[in-house]
Amino acid sequence: MRFVPAGYSAVLALLIVGPLVGSGYLLLRDAVSTPRSYLTDSALGLGDAAPRAVPQDALLAVLSPVIDGGLIVKAILLVALWAAGYGAAVLARELVGASVGAQLVATTVALWNPYVAERLLQGHWSLLAGYAALPWVALAAYRIRTAARDAGWRDTASAWAGSAGCLAAAGLTPTGALLAGVTALSLAGRRRFLGVLALLIAASAPWLTATALSGVASEPSDPVGIAAFAARAEPGLGTLGSLAGLGGIWNGDAVPDSRTTLLALIGTGLLLVIVATGLRAVVIGGDRDSRYARRALVVLAALAVLLPALGATPWGMHVLEWLVAHVPGAGLLRDTQKYVALAMPAYALCAAAGCGVLARRFSTTVDDPQRAGQGNGSDTHHTSLASAPLANLSPAVSRSVATIFIALLILPLLDLAWGVSGAMRPVHYPxxxxxxxxxxxxxxxxxxxxxxxxxxxxxxxxxxxxxxxxxxxxxxxxxxxxxxxxxxxxxxxxxxxxxxxxxxxxxxxxxxxxxxxxxxxxxxxxxxxxxxxxxxxxxxxxxxxxxxxxxxxxVPGAIHLRDRSSINRTFVVAAHALWAILLVGGLLIAAITPRAGRKQ
Incomplete structure (x- = not known):
C-alpha cells in the first residue's frame, strides 16, 4: 500500500499546479522561466548583485539548450510538490508508525497549506524545492543516527548518500540550503554534526563560493528591508497566529483570497487543533532515536513560529536591522516568514499521529493499552497511541478519521486548487x-x-x-x-x-x-x-x-570592459560541479544501495 501516499501526493500536486501543465512559461512576480537561458557571470553568481538565484540559474543555463527552460521549471515545481507530500508521508510512517490514512493526512498538511499557496503566488518555485526536501532531510538525518548505532555499512552508506542528495536538492537556493542545514544538524546528533556540516558546506558551495569571490560578502544589506519583509498579520489572527497557521508572508498581494477573510481564522484554528491532537503522541513514546528526532522537529517548529513573530516586533526588527547592517550575509534573514517552512515536518507528524490517536480512541476493537507495551522495556511502556502497533485498529474508523482530517485541512483553502484559482498560468513571450x-x-x-x-x-x-x-x-x-x-x-x-x-x-x-x-x-x-x-x-x-x-x-565606440577573472569563474564552475555531483550521485547511491532495515 506504499504506492497510495505517492499517488495521492501526485494528485494533490497536479491539482495545485494544473494550469501550468499546458504550453507556456511561468512568469509571476519573482518566478521567471524562459525558453533558454545562458551561463553568464550573473547566472554563476559573479554579477554585481548578491547570488540569490544560485545554483538554480546555472542549472537552467546548462539544461535549457537541450530541454526547454519553461518545461524544466514546471517539472521541478511539480516534482518538488510531489516530493514534499510523499516525503511527509514517509516521515510519518517511519517516525510514528502511521497507517496509510494517517500518511495521507501528513501529505495534506505538507501540500495544502498557506505557505505553499503564498510562495507559489510570490513566484518562489525554487524555495519550494528546499521546502520539499525538508522531510527527506529529516529522514536522512534520522537514518544517519540509527545507522551509526547499528554499524551496518549499507545503512550507513545509504543514509549519508541520501543526506548529501537531499541537502543538494534543498540547496537549489541559499535559503533552501539553510532550511535543510538547520534540520539536518538538529537531528543528526553531536557525533555526526561535523560530517553533516561538511556535507552542508559542499551542497552550498555554489553560492558560498560566488559570494566570497564576487565581493558581495563584504557589503551589508539595506536595513530598510527588515521592516519591508517582516511577517504580516492576517485577519483575526495577529502575526503569531498567522505564522502558526503557516501563513503571514510579507506581500499582502501574494495571498489566496480565502486568507483575506474569516476563513483564515477558521483554517488556522482547524490546522492547529489537528496538530495538537497528536502533539503528545509525537513527543513521548517510541525508541530513543525516533523520540529524539520527533522532539527535535517539534522544537524546530516552535522556533520557526516564535522567532519570525519576534522578528516582526519593534525590538526584533531593531536587532535584525543591526545584523544586516553589520554582518555580511545576514540579508538572508530579512524575509523571516520563509523560515516557517521548518514547522512543516513536525506539523505533518503531529497530524498523522493525531489521526492515529482519534482512530484508536473511537475504534471499538482496540485492545487494552496496558497490553500494547508489555515485554518491551521502559521505552515501549510509554509508547504513544500513534506509534503503537496498529493491527487492532478498525480500518473503517481509521479511514473515517483520516477523511475528516483531510476535509478540514482542504476546505478552508479551496482556492489553492488549480494554480491558486488560476493566478498561476503559463504565458507566451512575443x-x-x-x-x-x-x-x-x-x-x-x-x-x-x-x-x-x-x-x-x-x-x-x-x-x-x-x-x-x-x-x-x-x-x-x-x-x-x-x-x-x-x-x-x-x-x-x-x-x-x-x-x-x-x-x-x-x-x-x-x-x-x-x-x-x-x-x-x-x-x-x-x-x-x-x-x-x-x-x-x-x-x-x-x-x-x-x-x-x-x-x-x-553603444558606438570602444567599450570599457570591467575586469572578469577567469580564475573566479573556474572556481565557481567547479563549485557548481560539486553540487551537481552531490545531487545526482547522492540520490542515485541512496536509491540503489538497499538498507538492511528496509522492508522489501
Missing part, C-alpha cells in the same frame, strides 16, 4: 524576445529601460513580474537590485547598475555608457516605468532591432 537574443553580441553588458526591475507586460497578467531580460539574453544584464516593498524601496548591493540607470534617465552620453561597460541598451516598450530623458541618450546609439514590444540599441 517573438521579438528571440530575435533580440540572437542580436545580442559583442563586448559590454546590457542596460535596460524603463528603470526598475519589475515589469507589467500585456501578456504577463496584472501582477508585476521580474524583468525576464537577464535570463533571456546571452550577455549580463545590469539590474539595480532595488525592490519596491510596502511603499519602501529596498536598495540592492551593487552600485554600477544604479549608476547606469541614473545615467540613462538623465540623458547621459554614449561615451559615458561605454565608460561604464555598457555595450547594448534594451528598451521594453510594452511595460510602464520611468524613462526620464533617455531619448537623448538613445538618439546617440545605433538601433539594432525594433518592434512593438522591444527595441535594441548598440
Amino acid at each position: 517573438a521579438g524576445w528571440q530575435q533580440i537574443a540572437e542580436r545580442v553580441d559583442g563586448p559590454g553588458d546590457v542596460a535596460v529601460l524603463p528603470g526598475g526591475m519589475f515589469r507589467k507586460f500585456r501578456y504577463s497578467g496584472k501582477s508585476p513580474v521580474l524583468d525576464p531580460a537577464p535570463r533571456m539574453l546571452p550577455s549580463d544584464v545590469l539590474q539595480t537590485g532595488e525592490l519596491p516593498v510596502r511603499g519602501r524601496t529596498v536598495s540592492g548591493e551593487g552600485t554600477r547598475a544604479r549608476e547606469v540607470e541614473t545615467l540613462l534617465l538623465h540623458g547621459g552620453s554614449a561615451q559615458e555608457l561605454a565608460a561604464h561597460g555598457v555595450g547594448l541598451v534594451l528598451v521594453e516598450r510594452s511595460t510602464p516605468g520611468p524613462l526620464g530623458e533617455s531619448k537623448t541618450t538613445l538618439a546617440q546609439l545605433d538601433q539594432v532591432f525594433s518592434d512593438d514590444d522591444l527595441a535594441l540599441y548598440r
Whole structure:
C-alpha cells in the first residue's frame, strides 16, 4: 500500500499546479522561466548583485539548450510538490508508525497549506524545492543516527548518500540550503554534526563560493528591508497566529483570497487543533532515536513560529536591522516568514499521529493499552497511541478519521486548487524576445529601460513580474537590485547598475555608457516605468532591432570592459560541479544501495 501516499501526493500536486501543465512559461512576480537561458557571470553568481538565484540559474543555463527552460521549471515545481507530500508521508510512517490514512493526512498538511499557496503566488518555485526536501532531510538525518548505532555499512552508506542528495536538492537556493542545514544538524546528533556540516558546506558551495569571490560578502544589506519583509498579520489572527497557521508572508498581494477573510481564522484554528491532537503522541513514546528526532522537529517548529513573530516586533526588527547592517550575509534573514517552512515536518507528524490517536480512541476493537507495551522495556511502556502497533485498529474508523482530517485541512483553502484559482498560468513571450537574443553580441553588458526591475507586460497578467531580460539574453544584464516593498524601496548591493540607470534617465552620453561597460541598451516598450530623458541618450546609439514590444540599441565606440577573472569563474564552475555531483550521485547511491532495515 506504499504506492497510495505517492499517488495521492501526485494528485494533490497536479491539482495545485494544473494550469501550468499546458504550453507556456511561468512568469509571476519573482518566478521567471524562459525558453533558454545562458551561463553568464550573473547566472554563476559573479554579477554585481548578491547570488540569490544560485545554483538554480546555472542549472537552467546548462539544461535549457537541450530541454526547454519553461518545461524544466514546471517539472521541478511539480516534482518538488510531489516530493514534499510523499516525503511527509514517509516521515510519518517511519517516525510514528502511521497507517496509510494517517500518511495521507501528513501529505495534506505538507501540500495544502498557506505557505505553499503564498510562495507559489510570490513566484518562489525554487524555495519550494528546499521546502520539499525538508522531510527527506529529516529522514536522512534520522537514518544517519540509527545507522551509526547499528554499524551496518549499507545503512550507513545509504543514509549519508541520501543526506548529501537531499541537502543538494534543498540547496537549489541559499535559503533552501539553510532550511535543510538547520534540520539536518538538529537531528543528526553531536557525533555526526561535523560530517553533516561538511556535507552542508559542499551542497552550498555554489553560492558560498560566488559570494566570497564576487565581493558581495563584504557589503551589508539595506536595513530598510527588515521592516519591508517582516511577517504580516492576517485577519483575526495577529502575526503569531498567522505564522502558526503557516501563513503571514510579507506581500499582502501574494495571498489566496480565502486568507483575506474569516476563513483564515477558521483554517488556522482547524490546522492547529489537528496538530495538537497528536502533539503528545509525537513527543513521548517510541525508541530513543525516533523520540529524539520527533522532539527535535517539534522544537524546530516552535522556533520557526516564535522567532519570525519576534522578528516582526519593534525590538526584533531593531536587532535584525543591526545584523544586516553589520554582518555580511545576514540579508538572508530579512524575509523571516520563509523560515516557517521548518514547522512543516513536525506539523505533518503531529497530524498523522493525531489521526492515529482519534482512530484508536473511537475504534471499538482496540485492545487494552496496558497490553500494547508489555515485554518491551521502559521505552515501549510509554509508547504513544500513534506509534503503537496498529493491527487492532478498525480500518473503517481509521479511514473515517483520516477523511475528516483531510476535509478540514482542504476546505478552508479551496482556492489553492488549480494554480491558486488560476493566478498561476503559463504565458507566451512575443517573438521579438528571440530575435533580440540572437542580436545580442559583442563586448559590454546590457542596460535596460524603463528603470526598475519589475515589469507589467500585456501578456504577463496584472501582477508585476521580474524583468525576464537577464535570463533571456546571452550577455549580463545590469539590474539595480532595488525592490519596491510596502511603499519602501529596498536598495540592492551593487552600485554600477544604479549608476547606469541614473545615467540613462538623465540623458547621459554614449561615451559615458561605454565608460561604464555598457555595450547594448534594451528598451521594453510594452511595460510602464520611468524613462526620464533617455531619448537623448538613445538618439546617440545605433538601433539594432525594433518592434512593438522591444527595441535594441548598440553603444558606438570602444567599450570599457570591467575586469572578469577567469580564475573566479573556474572556481565557481567547479563549485557548481560539486553540487551537481552531490545531487545526482547522492540520490542515485541512496536509491540503489538497499538498507538492511528496509522492508522489501
